[in-house]
Amino acid sequence: ELGYEIVEFNPEEMFDRQATFEGYKLDLAPTLEKASYEINLEKKEGEFFQGGRREVRLVKKENTQSLYILSIFPLLVGAVV
Secondary structure, three states, rough: OOOOOOOOOOOOOOOOOOOOOOOOOOOOOOOOOOOOOEEEOOOOOEEEEEEEEEEEEEOOOHHHHHHHHHHHHHHHHHHOO
């Protein structure tokens, strides 16, 4: 699968380590209608953080063949040159 696997920090199991960042898991099913979603990081006051907007794009399994072909194309061009 593409993306990251988020491992929840457990101080009892990871007593000699510290969390390096804070993250939030989004469960987006590949069967959703849209292929692209936007999330905004919001402050408690209701304002959005500057630079806190992110686009989440879903890669559907039926589209992966064309994605692999496009990613291999530069390698083929480099091999010919």
